Amino acid sequence: MRSALRPLTRRGMLTGALGSAALLATGGAVAGCGTPAAQQTEAGCVSEDLSGSEQTLAFSNWPQYMDVDPDDESKRPSLDGFVSRSGIQVTYTEDINDNNEFFGKVQHQLAGCQSTGRDIMVLSDWMAARMIRLGWIQRLDPAKLPNVEANILPSLRDRSFDADNQLAIPWQSGLAGLAYNGRVTGEIRTVDELLTRPDLKGKVTALSEMRDTMGLLLLSNGHDPADFTAAQFDDALSKLKRAVDSGQIRRFTGNDYAPDLAKGDIAACIGWSGDIIQLGFDDERIKFVVPESGVLLWSDNMVVPNRASHKANAEALINYYYEPAVAAQLAAYVNYICPVQGAQAEMEKIDPELAANPLIFPDEAMLAKARVFMALDEQRERDYETRFQQVIGA
Amino acid sequence: MTALTQLPSGTERSSPRARWGRRRLLPYLLVLPGAAWLVLFFAMPVGQLAAASLYDPTGSISTGYAPAWAFGNYPAALRVYWPQFGRSFRYAGMALAVALVMGYPLAYAIARKAGRWKNLLLVCVIAPMFTSFLVRTLAWKTILSDNGALVGLLRDVHLLGPDGRLLATPIAVVLGLTYNFLPFLVLPLYASLERLDPRLLEAASDLYASPLATFRRVTLPLSMPGLVAGTLLFLIPATGDYINAELLGTPNEYMIGNVIDSAFLIRLDYPQGAALSFLLMSAILALVFGYLRRASPEDLL
Numbered sequence: 001m002r003s004a005l006r007p008l009t010r011r012g013m014l015t016g017a018l019g020s021a022a023l024l025a026t027g028g029a030v031a032g033c034g035t036p037a038a039q040q041t042e043a044g045c046v047s048e049d050l051s052g053s054e055q056t057l058a059f060s061n062w063p064q065y066m067d068v069d070p071d072d073e074s075k076r077p078s079l080d081g082f083v084s085r086s087g088i089q090v091t092y093t094e095d096i097n098d099n100n101e102f103f104g105k106v107q108h109q110l111a112g113c114q115s116t117g118r119d120i121m122v123l124s125d126w127m128a129a130r131m132i133r134l135g136w137i138q139r140l141d142p143a144k145l146p147n148v149e150a151n152i153l154p155s156l157r158d159r160s161f162d163a164d165n166q167l168a169i170p171w172q173s174g175l176a177g178l179a180y181n182g183r184v185t186g187e188i189r190t191v192d193e194l195l196t197r198p199d200l201k202g203k204v205t206a207l208s209e210m211r212d213t214m215g216l217l218l219l220s221n222g223h224d225p226a227d228f229t230a231a232q233f234d235d236a237l238s239k240l241k242r243a244v245d246s247g248q249i250r251r252f253t254g255n256d257y258a259p260d261l262a263k264g265d266i267a268a269c270i271g272w273s274g275d276i277i278q279l280g281f282d283d284e285r286i287k288f289v290v291p292e293s294g295v296l297l298w299s300d301n302m303v304v305p306n307r308a309s310h311k312a313n314a315e316a317l318i319n320y321y322y323e324p325a326v327a328a329q330l331a332a333y334v335n336y337i338c339p340v341q342g343a344q345a346e347m348e349k350i351d352p353e354l355a356a357n358p359l360i361f362p363d364e365a366m367l368a369k370a371r372v373f374m375a376l377d378e379q380r381e382r383d384y385e386t387r388f389q390q391v392i393g394a
Numbered sequence: 395m396t397a398l399t400q401l402p403s404g405t406e407r408s409s410p411r412a413r414w415g416r417r418r419l420l421p422y423l424l425v426l427p428g429a430a431w432l433v434l435f436f437a438m439p440v441g442q443l444a445a446a447s448l449y450d451p452t453g454s455i456s457t458g459y460a461p462a463w464a465f466g467n468y469p470a471a472l473r474v475y476w477p478q479f480g481r482s483f484r485y486a487g488m489a490l491a492v493a494l495v496m497g498y499p500l501a502y503a504i505a506r507k508a509g510r511w512k513n514l515l516l517v518c519v520i521a522p523m524f525t526s527f528l529v530r531t532l533a534w535k536t537i538l539s540d541n542g543a544l545v546g547l548l549r550d551v552h553l554l555g556p557d558g559r560l561l562a563t564p565i566a567v568v569l570g571l572t573y574n575f576l577p578f579l580v581l582p583l584y585a586s587l588e589r590l591d592p593r594l595l596e597a598a599s600d601l602y603a604s605p606l607a608t609f610r611r612v613t614l615p616l617s618m619p620g621l622v623a624g625t626l627l628f629l630i631p632a633t634g635d636y637i638n639a640e641l642l643g644t645p646n647e648y649m650i651g652n653v654i655d656s657a658f659l660i661r662l663d664y665p666q667g668a669a670l671s672f673l674l675m676s677a678i679l680a681l682v683f684g685y686l687r688r689a690s691p692e693d694l695l
Contacts, residue, residue, distance in 0.1 A: 034449060034450075034453070034458060034459045034460045034461045035446075035449075035453075035455075035458045035459045035664070036458050037456060037457050037458035038455045038456050038458065039456040039457065100659040100660050101659065103659075104658075104659060107455070111455070133456070134455070134456055202557075202559065202562070203540075244645060244646075247646075249644075249645075250562045250644050251562060251643075251644050251645070252645060256641075260535075263539055263540075263541060264540070264541050265539050265540045265541065265561060378454050378455075378456055379454075382454065382661060382662065382663070385660060385661050386661050386663070389656050389660060389661055390474070391645075392645045393478075393644070393645025393646060393647075393648035393652070
């Protein structure tokens with residue numbers, strides 16, 4: 001009797017459970033009413049500034065993007081300097097690990113014009129551009145940012161997604177270029193060498209960040225990433241596809257190319273200047289190359305999202321970090337390109353060797369070769385990103 | 395007064411019925427927390443996913459997605475990403491084959507031959523699960539490194555060419571899948587082999603069955619429930635996995651999980667991501683039901 005009943009009842013139950021799940025699924029489909037538009041406007045989503053009564057500020061940043069005291073890792077000298085000078089208590093959180101992931105984290109609040117609980121977020125160019133496009137970012141008051149106006153690097157002024165420098169202020173910048181491990185391979189000078197040289201086959205990685213990889217390829221074709229046409233993009237993409245199909249490119253990576261390059265599993269790659277400087281400290285044969293055709297200049301930008309209620313406090317902090325002495329203090333620790341003019345002179349006092357490093361304080365010749373990838377509208381962003389993702393396999 | 399006199403007789407009459415009612419309700423009450431959990435965290439998200447897979451694909455996050463019964467999303471997604479789809483099942487199947495060859499003897503040894511080492515061996519199978527999945531996969535990058543000892547050895551014995559490599563090849567992905575999901579196969583197998591009555595094996599040999607025949611006619615059929623459960627527990631997560639392909643493979647090894655990840659997080663194409671998720675889910679369900687139907691459901695369901 002047991003054996004006769006058992007399969008029947010359990011099976012029945014399972015069928016029932018599955019049936020009801022299916023029912024619910026269709027129910028959900030019927031009841032589902034799409035997703036609301038995420039676009040916000042300045043008039044439709046007004047933020048209140050409580051800075052007058054609340055001396056606080058919530059600052060979200062990437063890990064290891066702030067100077068720490070070598071003796072006590074919990075102390076952040078430049079940030080502590082701001083707190084003691086302004087009296088504003090800063091809650092500093094390192095909760096941004098990936099632009100796309102972070103977008104997923106805050107998109108529902110910002111799309112619904114709700115507070116994210118953050119007053120400053122640090123986002124890469126294209127993500128800042130996307131949020132600006134969606135109307136999720138508050139306009140800053142230039143009168144409260146005199147240091148920014150005076151000291152920001154000329155190449156970082158008037159970028160296509162922020163023509164008046166009032167929405168996204170660079171925190172740190174960097175270059176996307178080529179890098180190689182001199183223990184495994186000889187020097188590499190051009191993007192074409194990276195993509196075609198037979199001895200590098202299967203030992204090359206490129207960045208999964210579409211703008212950095214495609215920007216360099218556009219440059220190698222003699223086109224300008226700051227202003228290109230769809231046909232030029234197609235050209236560059238088919239060049240990349242040839243390299244993927246031939247097995248020249250091994251992987252597309254985020255930051256994780258760095259240990260592979262150090263181990264020599266990959267011989268050369270498209271990489272970021274800051275990472276390569278760090279690797280270069282341990283192994284001087286790992287080198288960053290600025291190809292003749294040009295490099296990509298990117299920034300991570302401080303933005304104040306909608307409904308952040310301490311905009312004036314945020315402006316005070318942004319202005320503070322554009323003092324050359326403060327910027328030098330920060331740059332001495334993080335090793336990216338310092339977006340603040342005058343910081344180089346201050347750096348001479350801290351560490352003359354770093355002050356002479358062109359990857360932290362690029363000279364005119366290098367900046368002349370650096371381009372910022374153009375801002376894309378939503379439809380083109382999706383089209384380019386989809387086709388790029390198809391070439392890189394996903 | 396009247397109420398008072400009526401009260402005792404009233405309770406007497408209703409009491410058995412109330413108890414009977416409570417007894418009938420009890421199973422439902424017991425199911426309630428689990429069912430509520432399932433509805434809230436399984437059925438509703440699945441419903442939403444189903445709805446999202448039918449959104450108008452021309453929508454975007456800034457304009458929003460309109461519900462459109464766009465069944466065309468399914469063939470459209472499959473047309474572009476069928477290679478990754480096929481690859482997912484192929485790699486998971488290959489990993490399963492390797493895992494069975496390694497896992498069955500292992501489970502058998504632990505269950506029947508390990509003696510006092512049994513617990514230690516079990517801990518060895520489970521212990522890697524105490525560290526994060528990601529860390530374990532990253533460790534494989536070191537093991538399979540081009541300049542590592544393993545690849546050096548394989549090159550020395552000419553199993554790999556002088557420029558050959560393991561990392562960033564399908565082999566690495568399949569090995570990673572095998573390793574990461576092996577415990578899911580071994581543990582259910584161990585449980586069913588452990589319950590195996592040794593007297594049945596004795597009886598088999600008393601009846602002049604060769605060891606091979608004993609295994610084929612007694613051990614294997616009796617371990618079938620564990621084998622089926624283990625196979626499913628292995629195959630289901632392995633098919634949907636994307637970490638192994640991401641870390642150990644190249645774009646040419648990307649599986650359907652990588653595509654879904656990119657659809658939701660990078661390309662922000664929610665209808666396509668949802669459609670692919672649903673296709674994967676239904677393909678796995680079809681696989682499971684087909685498999686269960688062939689492998690004597692009485693023992694399992």
